[in-house]
Amino acid sequence: MTARRKGVEVERRVQHKYIPATDAEREEMLRAIGVGSVEALFADIPEAVRLDRPLALPPALSDPELIAQLRALAQVNLDCDRATSFLGAGAYDHYVPSVVWHLAGRGEFLTAYTPYQAELMQGELQAGYEYQSMLCELTGMDVANASMYDGASATAEAAVMAKDLTKRPEVLVSTAVHPEYRQVTRTYVAPLGVQVTDVPYRNGVTDLNAVEAALSERTAAIIIQHPNFFGSLEDARALADLAHRAGALLICAIAEPLSLGILKPPGAWGADIVAGEGQPLGNNLNFGGPYLGMLATRMEFVRRIPGRLVGATVDTEGRRGFVLTLQTREQHIRREKASSNICTNEALLALAAAIYMATLGKQGLQRVAELNLRKAAYAKDAIGSIRGFEIAFDAPTFHEFVVRTPLEPDELNRRLLQHNILGGASLGRWYPELRDAWLLCVTEQRTREEIDRLVEVLEGIR
C-alpha cells in the first residue's frame, strides 16, 4: 500500500533499498489478489492483539551512519590485534590465512541454505564431505558429522549419545574439563534423568584412582578433555581402558584441535566419541561465537550420532555426488524420536575449517602445532623462573599452563593492561583452590619479543 491514513496525516511510504516493490507494483499486486489495500491481508488478526502504535525503535540509519555507529562500538573493545593476548581457556588466537575467508565468505557459500536439493548444492555438500573426511584423519575416528553448535554443546550431546547407547544413567566428568563444558553438559542432561558426577583432578590431570573408585555399572561414560582445561595432557589411554573395563564409553572433549597436529589422535588411544571445538581451525574469536562444534565417533555408533551427515552416492548417470544422508535420525523426519533437535548447525564455519586444514595440510598442521608447543614451553620455563611465580602442575602441557602468581590474578591483569598486555584467565571464579592462579596461553601468534616483554613486566611486578 502506498499511504496509510492516520487521522488527518497521510504517511508516505519510504522506498527502502532492500524492499524493491514500488508503489505502482504494489497496486498491481493488490489488483491481482483482489483486495483494495494491504490492510485487508491482515484482516484475520484479531483487533485485541494488534499494535496500535508504531514500534518504538531508533530512526533508521543510512549505510554511512551505520558504519560509523558500529565502528564506534567496536573501537571501545580491546581486541587481540590491539593488545598482546595470552588468553586461551577454550577460545584461541591463531593465525587465519587470508584464503580462508576470501573463499568461505563468497556469496555462493555465505548465502546458500541447507542442501536439501542436493543436485543444486554439490558445492557445499562436497565441502562438507571433505570436512568430515579431514576431521576423521585428524581425530582418528571413523565418522564425523557436519557440525554441532560448539564444543560445549557437542560434549553435552555426546553424553546423551552415551546414555542412549549404554542405557546407563550416569556420566563421570573430570573437573579438568572446561567449566563451561561441564555446566552445559549438566544443563542438557538434567531433564533426561542422567546424573553427572564430578571426578577430581590431581596435579593438573584427572585423578585415575578417583575415576576407578567412581566407575560402576551405572556409568555410561567418562568425559575428559585432552589437552585439558589446564593445558595438561591426560593419561588418556589409561582412562579409556578403565572406562571400557567397566562397560562405559570414553568421551574425549577437545578444545584445541590444533594439538592433534602432533598429539596421538583419540581414535588411536581408545576414545569412543570425540566432541570438539573447531574455532581454532580458521575461525575468529568473535567474542565467543559463532563457534564450531565437532562430533566424531566409531562406525558402529553412526545411527546415534546427532546432526547432519553428508554421504557420497551416484546420480542416474553414474557420476559421484553427495547428499545429506541418514536423515531419519534427524528432527525433520524422526521428530520426537530424534536423537537430537539440531537443525541449523555451523556449516559455514566447518567450510572455513576445511579450507584451513587444506591450506595448512599435512605438513602445515604439524608445524603450527610444534610452534605452539615450543613457544609455550619457552614461556613456561621463563615465567617459572621468576621469583614469586610458580608453575602449578608437573604434567606435560601443550600451549596452556597454570601459573601460581604472587599477586591476585585480576590485579596482575590490571597492571599488565597498562603495558597493553591481556594476561591469562584468572581461575578463582571456577576453582576456589586456584584463586591465586592464572591460565596462560601462548600460541604461534606470540613472538619471542612479546613473550620476553611479558616476562620482563612480570619480573618488575612485586
Next chain:
Amino acid sequence: MYPKELRYSTEHEWAKVEGKQVRVGITKFAAEKLTDVVFVDLPQKGVKVGYMQPFGVIESVKAVSDLYSPISGTVVDVNTKLVDAPEVVNTDPYGEGWMILVQPEDSKELDKLMTADQYATMVGESGS
C-alpha cells in the same frame, strides 16, 4: 490382497504361526508407505517382546517407524539378512523379509489380531 494364512496387527505387522512359534514381519502396505527401506534395527535373540510393544525400528529414506510385536514372548531367531539387504522388506515382505521368530507366551493372543479381510478393510478405509 493379503495372504490369508497370516494374521495382522493395527500397526501393519503380520504374524505367521509355524508350529509352536510365530514369525513376524511387516505388510506390503506398510513397506510401500515407507518406500525404500534402508535399515532395520532388530533385537537380539533371547530378548522378551510384549504384545503391541515396540521391538525394533525400521528406517527408509523418508521415514522411520517403530516395529510392534503382534505377540508376547521371547525372540528365538532374527533375520540377519536384513542387515546387509534391508531392501528385501520391500521386495518380499511376507517371505525373505521376515524380521523375528517368537516363542509365544500365550497363543490365545493371536485371536486379538485381524484376519486378511479385516486388515484389507482397515487399510482400504485409510486410503492410499
Next chain:
Amino acid sequence: MTVPGQRDFPVIFEFSTPGRVGSSFPAPDVPELALDALVPVEHLREEPAALPEVSELDVVRHYTRLSHRNFSIDEGFYPLGSCTMKYNPKIHEDVARLPGFSRLHPYTPPEQAQGALQLLWDLERLLAEISGMDRVTFQPAAGAHGELTGLLMIRAYFESRGERQRTKVVVPDSAHGTNPATAAMAGYQVITVKSDARGNMDVDALRAAMDDTVAAIMLTNPNTLGLFEERITEVEEIVHGSGAQMYMDGANFNAILGVTRPGDQGFDVMHFNLHKTFTTPHGGGGPGAGAVGVKSHLVPFLPVPVVERDGDGFRLDTDRPKSIGKIRAFYGNFGNLVRAYAYLRSMGSEGMRQIAETAVLNANYMLARLRSAFDRPYDRLCKHEFVLSGMRQKRQYGVTTKDIAKRILDYGFHAPTIYFPLIVDEAIMIEPTETESKRTMDEFIEALLTITREAKENPDLVRTAPHTTPVKRLDEVRAARQPDLRWRPKA
C-alpha cells in the same frame, strides 16, 4: 564404496601431492627442543594426520569451483517456505569483521569489552520492543537451540512452583520437526493437536487436551501453513487458564513485524530465528542465532551470564541461582548478533512494518497467480508464505511434488519447501520474502505454470528432472543403505 569415474568432480584429497604446502609461518624464534623432550613419546602421533598436501592456488581453485556448484540467494530466487531466504546485506559482513568484534576474546575483562556489551544490551532492547517480551538471551546458537532453552526455562519455572505433574507439551500437527524433538530432549511427552478446516489449531481439540499435566504449548504464529491463528485469544485463555505456558516458535516472525507482537498475544517465551527474519546469512546450513525472549516471570531462569547495567557501563551477571545453567560456552553467536543489530538499526520502525506488509503482499500475489494450477488445502488469504498441494498433478499425470521441485532447478530457481508441513499431502510451501521484486516472482510463476503444463504433455521430462544441474538425480537410497561418509584413497 563409491568409485570416482572420469566425469566426477575431484575431491581435494585427489589433488594431494606429497611435499606441496599451502601456508607460511615465521621461522621458530624460540629453541627448537625435541618434541619428546617436551611431551612424553606415548602422547605423540606416529604419523602426521593425512590431510591433503596442496598449494594455495589449488585451494583457491578447488573452493572457487565448488562455489560455482552451489545455489545461493546472491544468485537467484530461493522461495523456501519457512526459511525466509531474504537478501543478506553486504554491509553486515563489513561490520561483523571489524576487529573490535571479530578479534575480541570472550574472556576479555568486561571493562575492556564495553562496546560488545553495549551492543548486546541495545539489541536486547530492540528485540524486546519488537516482540513485546521483557528480556532476551542470546546464548542459543539456532532456533532449535532456543526452543530447548525456552522449554528448559519452563521446566525450571514449574519445578520452582512445585508443579512436577506437568509432564507434557502440546504441539499442533503442523509443527516443525524441531518442536517435538526439543520437547523430548527437555524430558516432555508430546501431545499433538490437530488443525481445523481453516488451518487454525482446533480449539475444541485443544480444550480436550489441556489439563494440569500440560506444561506448555508450542505454537508458530503465523503457523507453518502460512496462516495466522485466528483464534489465538481463545487459545491463550485455554492455555493460561489451565496454568500452562505459551511458547512461540518465531520462525514466521517476518509476517507480523510492527503489526502484532507475540508478547501481546499472550506468549510467555519465544525464540527468534535471527538467520530468518533478521537476515543473518544461512551459510549453507549455519551458523544461525536463536535469541530467546521471555516475560518477567521467567527472567530468573535465563541462562548465565546476563548483561546487566553497571553504573554507566555493563557487566556480565553470573550470580543467578535459579538460572537453568548454560546451553553453550560463552555468550552466543556474537558475530551474527552484530549483523542482526546492524539490520535493525538500518530498518527502523517504519522499515519493520514495511517488511511485514511487503512480505505478506508478495506471498498473496504469488498465491493468487498460482492457486488455479494446484490444489489448495485452505481457502484463506495467507501471510508471508502459503502451501499448495501437488496432489492433482500426482493423480492425473503421475508427477509428484518432488518431480516438480527437481524440474524447477532446471529453470534456474531453487525449489520451494516440499513435503512440509506433514498435514498437507504433496505439500509445496512458497515464501518469496519482501526482498524479491515482482519481476523475479513473475519469472518463477511462469516457470512453475510451464512445469504444470509439462506434467500433462511430457510427464517423463519432469519425472527425470533435473537435467541441467551439475549432477542428475542422486540415489538417496544407496547413500542410506551403504553409508560412505568419508573419503578413502583407492586401495
